[in-house]
Amino acid sequence: MAQATGRRAVALLSGGLDSMVAAAIAAERGFAIAALTIDYNQRHRCEIAAARRIAEALGAVEHIVLPIDLTAFGGSALTGDIAVPKTGLGNAIPVTYVPARNTIFLALALGWAEASGARDIVLGINALDYSGYPDCRPEFLASFAETANLATKAGVEGERFAFHAPLLDMTKADIVAEGTRLGLDLGMSWSCYDPTPDGAHCGLCDSCRLRVRGFAEARVADPTAYAASPPVAGNGL
Numbered sequence: 001m002a003q004a005t006g007r008r009a010v011a012l013l014s015g016g017l018d019s020m021v022a023a024a025i026a027a028e029r030g031f032a033i034a035a036l037t038i039d040y041n042q043r044h045r046c047e048i049a050a051a052r053r054i055a056e057a058l059g060a061v062e063h064i065v066l067p068i069d070l071t072a073f074g075g076s077a078l079t080g081d082i083a084v085p086k087t088g089l090g091n092a093i094p095v096t097y098v099p100a101r102n103t104i105f106l107a108l109a110l111g112w113a114e115a116s117g118a119r120d121i122v123l124g125i126n127a128l129d130y131s132g133y134p135d136c137r138p139e140f141l142a143s144f145a146e147t148a149n150l151a152t153k154a155g156v157e158g159e160r161f162a163f164h165a166p167l168l169d170m171t172k173a174d175i176v177a178e179g180t181r182l183g184l185d186l187g188m189s190w191s192c193y194d195p196t197p198d199g200a201h202c203g204l205c206d207s208c209r210l211r212v213r214g215f216a217e218a219r220v221a222d223p224t225a226y227a228a229s230p231p232v233a234g235n236g237l
Contacts, residue, residue, distance in 0.1 A: 001029055001122075001164045008032045009120035009164070010113040012105055013055055013063075015047030017189040017211060018124030018167055020054045021179040025166045026122045027058050028182060034118060035060040036109050040070040040098070042078045046199060050190035057188060066108060075099045077193070084194040086204035088230075093132050094206060096193055102135035103144065106163075110148050113161065119154065122164045129172035129214065131206045141165055172214030180220050187223030196227045203228035 009031040011023040027033050035058070037051040048065065055063040074080030076098040085094055102125065109121050125136040134140065145163045149155035167175055179186050191211040192201035201208050203226035212230050215222035 001026065001166050003029050006030065006032050007120060008034055008061070008116065008118040009122050010034050010036055010109045010116070010118050011060075011122040012109050012124070013037050013051045013060075014124070015050030015052075015054060015190045016124070016207075017172075017179065017186060017191055017214075018126055018175060019051075020058075020124070020184060020186075020189045021175050021182070022122055022124035022165070022167050023054070023058055023060075024179070024182045024184055026120075026164060031120060031122070033058055033060045033122075034112070034116065035063040036112055037063070037065045038105050038108065039065050039067045040079065040101075041067075042070075042098075043084070044078065044190065044193050044195055046192070046195050047190040050188060053188045057185065064112065068104070068108075070098060070101070070104075073099065084202075084205050086194075086202070089131065089206050089209065091132070093134065096131060096206060097133050100135070102133075102140070106144050106148075110152065110161065114152050114154050119159055120162050120164060122166075124167050125165050126167045126170060126172075126175065128170065129175075129210050131210075138165075138168055141168070171217070172210050173217035176214045176218035176220050180218070185223075186220075191224075200225045200227045202226070203230050 013019050013035040035055040070079045077084045077095040148161045191207045193205040194202045209230045
């Protein structure tokens with residue numbers, strides 16, 4: 001990611017650990033962060049509140065929480081009446097995959113960036129320690145970037161958009177370590193796909209398991225309250 005001196009960047013900020021660290025890296029490198037949070041009526045709505053806290057903590061120059069109800073489509077454990085898996089990560093794309101979610105989110109971020117004059121977009125996708133979602137791969141991001149510059153007035157007129165994914169090749173432990181280096185309160189972030197009624201992380205969904213392992217492997221104290229304790233390593237992850 002290039003250094004910037006106050007240049008505006010639209011950062012997709014879900015409220016999760018990855019998007020928090022990605023936005024903080026961009027801020028450290030001199031970008032003025034315009035945070036975009038998509039409220040898609042997801043099951044893990046605690047992350048919306050987390051995104052608000054994080055945007056304020058990072059000094060975002062603007063924060064839009066944009067509602068778009070993907071429960072109208074369903075097709076995912078996060079947007080439909082499907083149980084969130086609690087048995088550990090497998091090899092198949094899990095039912096927590098939301099159809100075309102990152103494509104939709106990036107299109108919205110692109111629209112705001114073009115309208116507001118920003119030419120940089122930041123996102124926290126990760127292709128190493130993740131749940132196997134196809135829209136977290138570098139091939140997807142490269143393809144979308146090409147589409148963005150073909151499909152916009154700014155792109156056609158030579159004001160090309162740059163997409164920054166600073167965590168793409170990091171493990172979850174790397175991400176925790178980077179957030180710690182940046183001095184972030186990582187406890188402000190939210191990861192769980194299936195929060196308990198009292199607002200705790202369930203501890204057993206894919207996202208919780210990856211979070212637990214990341215803190216353990218980074219040797220950083222985990223500030224998260226879990227309803228159950230998942231295994232840190234081995235086949236149970």
